[in-house]
Amino acid sequence: MTGVLQVEDVKSLQQAFNALQAGQAVTAERMLRAMAAPLRNHPDALYIFASARRAQGDMAGARMAFEAALKGGATNPQLWNAYGNHLHDMGDGAAAIAALQRAVAVQPRYAEGWINLAIVATDQMQFGIAEEALDQAARIAPQDDRILHVQGAMAQAQDRPEAVAAAYRALLVRKPSDLRACYNLATALRASDDRASALEAIERAIDGGLDIAPALTLRAHILAEMGRFDEAVAQYQAALRRYPDHVDAQDTLARLLPQIGRAAEAFDAFDLAIEQQPRHIQLLLAGIRVAMDIRDHDRALGLIDRAQPMLDDPDQLSVVRIRALGLAGRHGDAIDLARTLAAADPARAGLQANLAQLLLAQGDPDEALSHALLATRHAPLDQTGWALLTVIWRLLEDEREHWLAGYDHYVRDLDIGTPDGWSNQSAFLVDLRESLERLHVTTAHPADQTLRGGTQTRGDLFDRRRCPVIMALKRQLHRCTQSALADLPNQPGHPLLDRRTGDIQFSGSWSVRLRENGRHVPHIHPQGWISSAFYVALPNDVPAEHRSGEGTILFGVPDDALNLTALPPRRVIQPQAGRLVLFPSYLWHGTAPFSGPQSRLTIAFDALPA
Known part of the structure; x- marks a missing residue:
């Protein structure tokens, strides 16, 4: 009709x-x-x-x-x-x-x-x-x-x-x-x-x-x-008094408090909200993430125990449980659980990477190898499995370490030159330092980051659109990074070389100010592709020559949790103001502390293929 x-x-x-x-x-x-x-x-x-x-x-x-x-x-x-x-x-x-x-x-x-x-x-x-x-x-x-x-x-x-x-x-x-x-x-x-x-x-x-x-x-x-x-x-x-289950406010407050000297209060609001709403699964999951990031692993395990029975998938939190057990020193429990779950589901890259890391920390690179390879096969864009392979192949004296890590070829130490609008690089760095100092307003490092003895800017640094000197640096770093990548050879199947598209996009950027004896502990950037360190200002009394090694960036020394601190670095670079160090995000890197009252000011970014 x-x-x-x-x-x-x-x-x-x-x-x-x-x-x-x-x-x-x-x-x-x-x-x-x-x-x-x-x-x-x-x-x-x-x-x-x-x-x-x-x-x-x-x-x-x-x-x-x-x-x-x-x-x-x-x-x-x-x-x-x-x-x-x-x-x-x-x-x-x-x-x-x-x-x-x-x-x-x-x-x-x-x-x-x-x-x-x-x-x-x-x-x-x-x-x-x-x-x-x-x-x-x-x-x-x-x-x-x-x-x-x-x-x-x-x-x-x-x-x-x-x-x-x-x-x-x-x-x-x-x-x-x-x-x-x-x-x-x-x-x-x-x-x-x-x-x-x-x-x-x-x-x-x-x-x-x-x-x-x-x-x-x-x-x-x-x-x-x-x-x-x-x-x-x-x-x-x-x-949070009005909306105790608002995860954004809970998460941000818990991460902010340690940076302003109030770390003891970090979980107060979370604890109160969870007490009021003990079956609020999103609140529990957010609490687990924050507890892991600020390294309160026992608290994380307690929250996992509360949250897991509420989930449709009983294994949803298994990877984070394994990580928490390992970092809490319960390596045997972590390995047993990881072996059981990885055998049941070999395609879960996170499980494979965590098991490889635990086995490596236990001194078994031979068994760790197969799990690290599975991690890279099932999650090739995640840098964790590749990072573990750089260590495993090194310990096994496998030539594939050099194919993957390429410390002499893939770690690039570049002078960025002078951005448009400045007569020389020194003048540019002075203006950049002044702008960055105004952004370093916290008193302590973020609890979920790798720096020790310093501060880190909040938010994405390259979103500071109203700061001309930061925008000029962003453009200059973009050009330098593109050029450096273009110079590298083609290599099918290589996690750095085979992903190039001819352009990059920044996925995160920040500035770090280290105080006397400040340093970065060894780490990688799991979600990156290219990572970096750009040196803005260095202590005047750090010698330019390499005799002391103070403040150097060290490549090839893995995370302390792997119990391999005796491994010497594969490459060491002495920092110089105005220079940019680029490297694959899966390379382990950290810095040596420096002495003297002056601070060291750097900028870092991660980039992905555009």
Whole structure:
């Protein structure tokens, strides 16, 4: 039935639709099923039926009903619009875009369809389609606030925080009471490195009544990034009194407190929240992550014991349990569990890597070898298995160590030159040091990092968009890293050489300031590909020649947990201001401490193939 409905038919459909709108999807469906077949199969009835199935969680059934409705209602733009939105919710972005394009083709002045097309296209990173859709929507309905919301979302997806801020500022001029726009503006301003304005925006939202956990936590984040730590801690605590299960606030507070000399308080908020909500699995999992990162392994094991019975997969926490047992000194228990689980599921790379590490620490590189190889086979982009192989092959005097590690070839010591805008490198380094010193506002190192006796900047250093000297360095390091990689030979199957694409993308960046006797303990970067150390400033009294070895970066000495501290380094580099050391992220590296009252200032980044 696709013809004109009779008055009684319209009334019947309206009653079903009213039930659906009132949240009574089951009742609406029952009413539709009771109708005569011709009316029940009308596109309008099928649309209501599809909406009822959707409300009951039957996404596949709803899709079938939408498609049946469209066989008789292909000229109905609202039906194509609803179908497109449903496809988007099902994760079929390409089909959703096609459906929404049909909606606006049927009715070119259908603003709702253009706006939804822009939303879905933005989500699918189809920015050309999204921009055209927004332009059409703005011509038809220039006062529709959703257009500015979508403009902001699209600019955010394109990593254009200034454009995001402009969209939400324009929206707030039109609608000053839009608290969600205030929140989004604060987020954009923070991303564009304008923290003072971000703080003003989020406080406007909170003062206006936006009482949600992300808003309260965002204010704390901004205060912490501005170095206002007492206020930040108070704000995190206030947010957690209101929303004790908000993982972002819990996680960040626990990691911040050790950096400002309050390590004893790190788990207070977590403990209280878990006491209040002992079966909150996400809270328990977050507590496990933080406990492991700040090296409270006994606490981690206790939380694992509480969380594991609540999980559908009893082995979900097995890898972290093995790590915690090993780091807590219970090597026998860790090896027994790892052997059992690895035998049952050889493809679990994390299990294989942990077992290899435990066996290596027990002095058995022969057995460790097969497990490390399995780790690299099943997770070739994870650097952990490769790092273990550099040690295992060395101990076994296997030539493959040199193929993999290539200390003389893959560790590059480069002068970065002088970035554009400075007359010489010395002047550039002076300006860079001044900017970095302002960012080192904590008093202790992060508990989850490898430096000892120093501080580390918070957040991603290369996101400091409003700092010209840092942005200039970012560009210079990008060029130097690309050039250095281009000079390396081709090597199929090699974890460094075979992943090159001709370009890189930074995946993390930070600055470290080490005090007297400060150092980095040996470590790797499991999620990296290329890692680095760029030297900004060195103590004046560290001799330039290599006689003392103070402050040197040492390659090839593994983590202390492997019990191989007697191994001498494979390569040693004496730091020099203005030089960049690049190396594969799977190479073990650390630094020797230095004496003297002055600090050592460096920048590091990880990069991945673009």
